[in-house]
Structures are given as structure tokens and as C-alpha cells.
Amino acid sequence: MKVIIVGAGPAAAGVALALTSTSNATIQVLDVGGRLEEANDQARARMSKASPEDWAAADLRAVSQTAIVSEHHRIPEKRNFGSDFSFGNFGQLDGLSSEGGVNSRVISGAYGGFSNTWGAQLMVFSDATFDGWPFPRSELEPDYRAILATIPYSGEVDDLAEYFPLWGPADPLPSLSEGPERILRGYERHRLQVRRQGVLLGKARLAFKGRDCVSCGLCMTGCPYSVIYSASQTFDDLVRRRRIDYTGGYLALRLGEEDGRPFVAARSLASGEVEIFRADKVFVACGALGTTRLVAQSLGLWSRRIHMKESAQFLMPMLALRGIKDLSQDGTFTLNQFNIVMPFDESGHDIVQIHGYPFNAAMDEALPSPLTIPVFRGLGTMLLRRLTVGLGYLPSWWSPGFDVSVERPDSDSRLASIALSPSTGDGSQTRRKLRAVTRRLVMVAPSLGVLPVLSQISLSAPAKSYHFGGSFPHSRTPKEGEETDLVGRLYPWRNIHLADASVFPTVPATTFTLSIMANAHRIARSVAKDDRD
């Protein structure tokens, strides 16, 4: 069986892992393949071979640029090794426009996709999440396990396992920072008071090699030692083992089937020529929006308003009653360190999560400008010593989401135009739920020793969470051209499988990259099994 995987992000990695472990398929990966700039990559490579105390100051400066605040978005855009290549336009953002403040840097052309710069959080979806899906979590469990057995995984069994089990052995997390450690100790001391308010806490589960972490504090700007997982690591490994043929520098424009045999029309970024790639099976994993545009362009779904379900993100800064001693990101890891989980029903379907981040350099740079002038610097420092930033998520069924409309391109060698716009709802439910979340947090504040800064709580712009999908959701009885079957096929295709979050029926407030990988793995595993049978 010859297979083409379009894309090289986490969903594509899930497909590749399933196919290479369960079949003898010949696999070609077609990818835009944007890379980190050479100078930054060289600096990163030099740092990876030395211990932090031996790093050259110039290299450290080059790779540790912090997140950038943009005009419309309160949550800054991360930089990776000093570069924006994860978000940058290698051609895949051509023709993309947005209105109403919707985030427009939403399709990655990077080798590894957005997993180059993600928060690295790994949690399985709660069992009850699948109440709205056409299959139960138990069908996905072997795939979750397969992914967790393959990628680096650190975490511990704690109260969060009541909803989010750890499947498979995990590395322990390195020591937490002082602030999060205090919050978790407060939770342990007052567990019943906190739980009585419908709040649970636990440590983060992360896609990184906890044992290899040197606590240099650079997680948020890129780990020089590649301790944090990126899908690119999976592809590097599969290329090295000659299990896949990686073809970078191609932008997929169109998909189709001729006599049941699928093809991908892709433009070479080097020559500008459009080439046709054929296979027995095609897996589409360009990220939910990239895939949505590719499908719409291929099936001529012009001007149709396609709704994207998004787990809306909100910013929840919290101030501790006691400040930390050492205001530095050195000597710790700066990824998400703890999670606040709020179940709103007994089954664990309606869950809100807040990920707690310790101090990192980006917080310093994001201080309001008056607090950075020398006379008020002391006040700024005092606040930073007490600050924990919570990034929260509401499930898609409480979030507004956003809409996508695709227009016919003027040439077959161009991408279709794609316009993103806010959804038409008034957002009252979202605001109501956010108030309910805030109320709970205020109630447990004395126990945890942190108080949410009410005036600074804010919802992020649409598409800013990067947790969106559901444009062509799985269904047992799929509607033609709108829904996919359980292996991601959209009518009339039989051998083209959508494999990323575009097929998610819902997007819960749980971190979702692991579930994207697991579902892609499930789809590819099922297809490979059918092929064997």
C-alpha cells in the first residue's frame, strides 16, 4: 500500500506512527516544511552540546527572545529559538484574511507544525467527553497508550487522575517553582474545602523528558536540548530509520480521487510548478484550518459558512499573598506546572481547566509600561513575585467558536482565499460560564493562597486558543459533504482520510494535541487493518 500523509504536525505524526508500526506501507510525507532560520538553528545546536553555564551570551540572546504582544491579542505570540517560524507564512497563509479580531496566524507551515511551540501538555480526554462522539474512549485507549509509549511523557498520579488517567509509565516531573509548589501545598492542606467548591488541582502532565531536564528555564522560548516533544522529532526518527520518505517544500492545493485512486495536487515552493502525487491512501493532516481549506477547495465548497468549534481561551492572572524569593526562571522549568480543574457535572463532561504557569521572562516583558519605569520598578517586581498566570479553557459547547468561508481561487496553482470571522452568537453563555469559573476560584483563593486579579481576566480572541476543529466531524451516519465517517472519509471520497482536529465532534477544555495524535493513530490503524484484511 502506498500512502501519502499531507502535513508533518502532531496529527501527521500520529498517522505515521500507526502506519509504521502496524503495516508495511510505503509512506510519503508531503509538507510545506518551514524551518528555523539557520543562524538560530546553529545557535540552538551549539547550546545543545554545552551545559547552560558554558553557553555563549550571543547564542542565548539569539534563541531566548520572549513572546510578542500583538495589537489585537492580549496573550502574546510565542517565539521559538528567537523565531516565529511556527507561525510564519511559507505560502500556507496566502489568501487568509480575518475580521473582528479573529487570530489569523492559524495554519502552521513549519516542519512539526505548531508542536514546535506548544505548551506540551498531555491529557487524555475525560471519558464523558465521548458522550458526544460516535465512539467511546475505550476505542481510543490503545491509541492513547501507543502514543504515550512513543513520545516523552512526564507526570504523576494525583487527584486529576480521577478524570484524566495516566496511561503508561511516565517520568517524574522536575521540581516545581516556588509559587506553584506553594499553591499545591495549599491544596493538599485544604483539599476538602477546595473540592467542596468544585475545584481540583494537580501537577501538569507534559510531553517532555523530565529526567533529562536541566531546569535552564528556557522552555517557553525553545528547549536547546530538545527535551520538549515536537512532531518533528517523530519525523526525524522515521526518516533516519527509512520508514518514511519526507518530501518538504510542497504546498498541497487540491485532493481528489480518480477511479477511487486518490491524488494530491501540490505546488513546489521552489519551482512554483504544480505536481500530482498519487497513492492508494491519502491522510490529510494540515491542522484543522489548513485541512478545512484544502477540503473546501477540493470539493468546491465555495462561500459556505463552515463553523469551527473552539475551546475558548481565557487569561486568569492570580496574585499570591506571599511573594516568591527568587524572581528568576533559572533553575526550574517554565512550562505549565499545575492544573486547576473544575467539573461542572458529575460525569466529567463539562470540565473547565486552567493551566498555571510560574514566572518566566515573558511576564516581565508583558508588564504594563508604567511599571517598567525606574521609579515604579519596585512595584512591578513586587507584583511579579506574586504573579501566577493561569491560561484557562472552556469547552467548545460553551465557547463562541468562529466561522470560515472559502472562495474560489483565480488559478488552479493558487490556494483558495479563506476568511475567518467571529460567530454570530452574542457570547452570553461564554461570559456566564467564565463568571462561574471566577466565582469558584475566588471561593478557593484563601485555601490556595492566590487571588484572581478580577480586572485582568479576559477572553482571548477567537482562534487564539489554537484548540479548534470540528469542521467535518466524525459521525456514524455522516451527512454528505459535511461530516466524516469514523475513519475520516468525507463523501464522495473513499481513500482520502481527514486525520486532524477537523474531524473532532467537539473540542473539550482538555489539552488536545495528545487526542489529535491518538485519533489520527486510530484512523490510520483502522485503515491499515482494513487493508491487511
Add this chain to the structure above:
Amino acid sequence: MTVTESRRPLIGVTGSSGYLGRTLVAHLRAADLEVVEYRRGVDDEMNPGVARSFDLARPPDADTFQGVTCLVHAAWDLHETDPLRAWERNVEGSKQVIAAAVAAGIERVIFVSSMSAYFGTRQDYGLMKLAVERTVLEMDHVVVRPGLVYGDNPGGMAQTLSKLAGLPVIPIFRGAHLFTLHVDDFVAAVTTLVEAESVPSSVIGLAHDTPTPFREIMLAMASSAGNSKKTLTIPWHVVLGLLRVLERLNVPLPVRSDSLLGLVRSAAIVPGRDVAEYLALSFREFTL
């Protein structure tokens, strides 16, 4: 959860020195089922096919559950009053028991929870039971929530209420009502769950559908014991506050504030009726 027929069923019951565990063991044995009790104070001379040493405060050994095909986990330490220690012993202890049981290949674990464990409960006991329930369900096993278990020579809360019903004036809390369960229905239901070929992983309330007013329960208990039927309705908030103050002063009490909370703020519904009906479990109306 499906119990296969490859092994002769051996039913483990933790907490067999408690009222429910003890009653259940007697019933299962009377039904000619092989039962191993898990409790403290079992010496090495005892037949491990009959009783094995067990302490919720200590992680089970690798061979603790050897040969057991179905485990009914009813052990719970009600003596520990410190919330942190109670959590450590009961919740963390139970999670270890369940994880060890699953690791030992036990095909069905039935966790005996409580009707106090419902989403939104404010009771410590209910919150702790709820935390264990979540772990059981995540592992695809079965939770039962018995209502107020009554019968001849009752134990637990019914025993406490029975004592209160023996007072010259019976305290009544307005608006309080409880789901009730006759002890014979409890053992019959658990026996069915033990023996059923297949039981879906779920929470199954073991109680009659209609809650009984607290007043009615107390009067029936008083009448059954031939006591006075004089009642006094008292505001539960006041009693709760008083109990909490006395607890802070370490005054030994017949009823804890947390138990009172369970009486006056009880569950609104009996969960899992569909599963109960599917398994033909039946629960009689409250009568003494």
C-alpha cells in the same frame, strides 16, 4: 465489566468487620459462594481462602488479591476525624486497593460508596467517597451507592438514628429526607452484581426511588422500639454550628457535624435506575 467463567469465582470483601461487610459475607456464604474476607486482625494460621489480613492504611501486597475474581470494597475508616488523615487513609488507601485489585487481574470491582456521594455534595464523607468513585469508574468498574441501610440490628447511621429515636424527645429536622435501603435488599443487590455475567461500569444507587421524610423514619424507629413519639423540630443550622464548635473543643459526640450535613442535604435522585432495572434489582419502600 464481564466476569469470565475460566476460574471458580472467589469473592473478596474488604471491611468485613463493619456492618455492611459482615452482613454481606454471611449472605454470600449462605448463597454457597466462596468468599474471602479482608479485615484487620487475621492471623497467619487462618485459611487464606477464608480470610486475609488487610488494612486500608497500608498498600496491599502483591499477593493480597491472589485468586480473587470479584472484589467488593466496603472498607472505610469512620473513626478518623482529622480530614487530612481521613483522606489519606480512606481515599488514597482505597485508590491503592482498587489499583492493586485491577493489577491483580480481578475482573470486577464493586465499590460500596454512599448516597452522600453526589455531585455538589458539601459533606466531607460524600466528597471522599466521590473521589474514590471517580477512580473506580476511570478503571471501568462498578460503584454502588446504598441509601440509609436499615433492618434488624442495624449498624452505621441507622444505628445512630435508632439511638436518637430512643430519646424522650426525638429531634426532627424540617425538610430532611433520605433514600432508604433494607439490608436484605442491599445484600441481594450486591449478590446480583457479583454474579451477573455483565455489569456496565456505572454508578448504581441502591435505594427505593422515593425518599422518606426524616420525621417518618424517626417515628417508625421509635415506634418499633416502643418509645415515645414526642418530637421537636429544631433548626439544623443551629445544631450544625453547635456540633462544629464542640468538635473543635474535642468533645466526644454521638453524631458528627458532617453526618448531620449528610442527613439534611441529601441526594436528590437515586442514580443508575436504568442499570438497576436491567439487572432486576428491587428495593422495598421504607417500613419497619
